[in-house]
Amino acid sequence: MMTERPIVGIDLGTTHSLCAVFRDGQPELIPNALAHTLTPSVVGVLPDGHIVVGQAARELQVAHPDRAVACFKRWMGTERRVEIGGQSFDSQELSSLVLRSLREDAENYLDTAVVDAVITVPAYFNDHQRKATKLAGRMAGLNVRRIINEPTAAALTYGFHDRQAEKKLIVIDLGGGTFDVTVMDVFEGALEIVSTAGETQLGGEDFTTRLMAQVLKTQSRQLENCEMQHPLFVSRLREKCEAAKRALGRQTSTSVAIPEDDGRFRDPAPTITISREDAGQWFQPLVQRLARPISRALRDARLEAAEITEVILVGGATRDRTVREFVSQFFDCQPHATVNPDEVVALGAAVQAALITDDRAVEDMVMTDVCPFTLGVQVVKQFGNKEVPGYYLPVIHRNTTIPVSREEVVATTRANQREVEVQIYQGESRKVSDNLRLGALSVPDIPAGPAGQPVHIRFTYDLNGILEVEAYLPQTGKKFNTVLTNHVEGLSPQELSSALVRMQQIKFYPRDNVRHQRLLRFAEKAIGEVSPFQRDELEAAVDGFEHAMEAGDRELFEQMRESLLLTLSALGLPMQDVDDER
Known part of the structure; x- marks a missing residue:
């Protein structure tokens, strides 16, 4: 016991x-x-x-x-x-x-x-x-x-x-x-x-169904019609085809007895011999x-x-x-x-x-x-002078190791827009209509201004299936968040609270680090000082570093930071006082 x-x-x-x-x-x-x-x-x-x-x-x-x-x-x-x-x-x-x-x-x-x-x-x-x-x-x-x-x-x-x-x-x-x-x-x-x-x-049921369809084809019959007209016949035949499918895993051929329309078997019942090669050909569309x-x-x-x-x-x-x-x-x-x-x-x-x-x-x-699926938000795309909603911006891509925290930046689409509704989705499609909606987060109190006011969206996802969505307004420093626990069952309020505390520890905000900000300003200033033939190389390194500062991906940030420092050094513009800082 x-x-x-x-x-x-x-x-x-x-x-x-x-x-x-x-x-x-x-x-x-x-x-x-x-x-x-x-x-x-x-x-x-x-x-x-x-x-x-x-x-x-x-x-x-x-x-x-x-x-x-x-x-x-x-x-x-x-x-x-x-x-x-x-x-x-x-x-x-x-x-x-x-x-x-x-x-x-x-x-x-x-x-x-x-x-x-x-x-x-x-x-x-x-x-x-x-x-x-x-x-x-x-x-x-x-x-x-x-x-x-x-x-x-x-x-x-x-x-x-x-x-x-x-x-x-x-x-x-x-x-x-x-x-x-x-x-x-x-x-x-x-x-x-x-x-x-x-x-x-x-799955295996599809292989059995395929075998049934081919057996019926030899009798000049269709599975769909039989299912509607003779359900007992189909259930008996499925039982025999399932046994035949398993037998072909052990032997080179087997036979399937054909029942009457009422499901009973004559003695002797008509049979069809199926070879492993025949079944292999029938199964090919499924195997492919x-x-x-x-x-x-x-x-x-x-x-x-x-x-x-x-x-x-x-x-x-x-x-x-x-x-x-x-x-x-x-x-x-x-x-x-x-x-x-x-x-x-x-x-x-x-x-x-x-x-x-x-x-x-x-x-x-x-x-x-x-994370088996991509997680992201709905965004608007600009096509000429027309704004078209319903597009998908991934924040955490599928097959990203969890726990993970990632960030993307979206923006207001209208002048003096005071609120953004962040629609949260799961899926791989380009448009959100083909993905699965998980929830929403309202972001109020956006300062009045022209279109394009930035809103930082951060997703943090853990092993328990907890998804925290956080919105940050750099203009005011305000943060808004929601916690989606759609995958979670059996966590007490205390366990959920502890999980959220642990999730804070994996968040990475390089944009808030003064030394990283100084490096970005130094590199931006250096762009105006290098030769025109060197500008593209340095600008690409700065773009990568700036993107990594916003993404919140620690590994990506370290790679982009090292790349920028190496590029500056190769151009004769080393920034010694931050070169060894992390």
Whole structure:
């Protein structure tokens, strides 16, 4: 019996969900009531109105597809609802039922109340999808201590078991419904997430659906029509195609029995033989979709495929031979999965739970993460004499290591404009209409003056998912701020306050340093003294330094400062009294 309430790690998956706990120095999977570690992410309603979850719901779905539902993880963050057995559910409610089942299994196994949890999500889940996941946890009676990315959790498992390795690895995570890629550095017990990318609508279920469509094509039938007219036929066929897909991972060919329209099988039932080569050709359009997120993650990490030391496969769909062959060819090496691909994420979530509680078994482990999406504000652009609103100005770019603090400068667009409404967004698109709005910050009391009065916007983002947005008016010295805690669950007011104090420590304001201001004025004056042939070089160095003073990026500032000092020295204009100051 455990003496303290544990924090469990939960992999809330599209097809299956798992729960794990960290105890006795190791992450450990928690079996469900059937003694299985995998619980199907399926919810069903019996004729008497009783709700069933897991294997019972999966069996109900095959026999009565109108009474059960699966793959609802893909709806997270949307308003989609489904009616099963006369009851209406949204994705959060369905997910909460799965989470409640996992929580009850954990309480029975651990013989103690389970309240706190770490829940994993696809790295490319947006803010709404993460909030929906936290809401599902709360509805299941869980205090969600942390939401972490699935590839990060997988990397934690490998990092826990191989702490002294030094390598650049990439995690290819293809689950039942989502695909993620994460590049990371591992060295001396530290796991540094470098970049992440993915697609929330690509997974093993799509491969099964593709197989079904091709099987039906041999019968001169279309999947869409069958789904509407013969749902029991489709549910039985999906079961057979899922089994065939798995079989092709172990053997060169298999057969699929075709049911009658009412879902029953004749004896003998007509069958179709499928070879591994046939399936590989059918799966190619899906496999090719893996390339774009992988390439994006590598570009953001500034790496070539050949520079990756190790490729780790995560998720049951990576067992497919076509997927493995594609990954092998892309990286020109054999990927590996020394930890069960179905289990590695849940185990990593348990390691994350141990990091939260400062367990001695992980005291030498350090993990950094990145912001998976760009964070920014809405701005107006000038096209000729016309001002067009709705454009996006990034402040923190995607795959920036967190915690981080960055600053950009915007300006008023009208004479005597006394207030600015800062609209805060998440996403990668050029226009905010294609991005996700997170909130707003009002900036009043701007001094009257011509258009172009500057407003400094600073974003500070931490590992807990807290985003502080601060606006600074240099004319008056006033500051305005708002704190967005959309990713945060389970922090007390005291913990939130402590987190905000820590965030102040990572803020960097070089523009407020008198010595940096003196260097800028000295360099600006020097521009008028150098030869016209040298002016462009010095002006570029001054521009870079001035931009770095406003950006608040410590590393960038140091680089630009050194560059300016070197340029001045090369032109015979050293500024000795600040040359060694920091």
